[in-house]
Amino acid sequence: MIEIFNQGAFSSYRIEDSRYSGVLRESRSLSAGTRRAVKRTVFLSHKHSDLDDLKGFIGYLERYYRVECYIDADDPGMPEKTSGDTAQRIKNAIRATDRFILLATDNAIASNWCNWELGYGDAQKYKEKIAILPIKNTWSTTYTGNEYMKIYPHIVRFDSADVTFNTIQYRPGYPTTSGYYVVSVDEAGKVTYVSLRTWLERE
16 A cells, blocks of 8 residues: 655654754755765755654664755754855755655645755756655645655655555556655656665665
8 A cells, every 4th residue: 555644654763852963963064065975865855844754754764774864954054044055055965965855745845945945956856866755734634745746756655465456466566565665657657666775775
């Protein structure tokens, strides 16, 4: 079964505030255009009000993958007031990182900044190195980012235990192992699933 994530889906992996401070230090070096060669780097675009989901997803990436994340929230190198320097630092970080992931919550989808970052990420990373993580409000039955999922590769959780006969078991291209995947659709409508690990690690 494949479905959009609910808020709090990664809460069990949430990093502590002390580790979050370390991520901020790493973010400062990435926004300056520098990076460490031993890890894959990911620009995490997000709405600041979605901090709990952000910390949970960072924690998940750190636990299971060798990933260094850039986040602009409270980046010590950011100007106190939004300016051209703010945009330039974000551009530097997007170019310096290996992958771009948007935490596509309803808040982020409504954010001018997140959409600007997504647009710049589109130009720099499209299409193999950009993905969205669709997250809907737990109390909502709808998701406002369906259009984004038609345009960009997106991350899904696949649980093979939920597969039932004649539903998705024999559809070509479906994964056969439980886990997280990046799903993309080409111009001909062909759907491709790549494990999140493979997506993060490939050149």
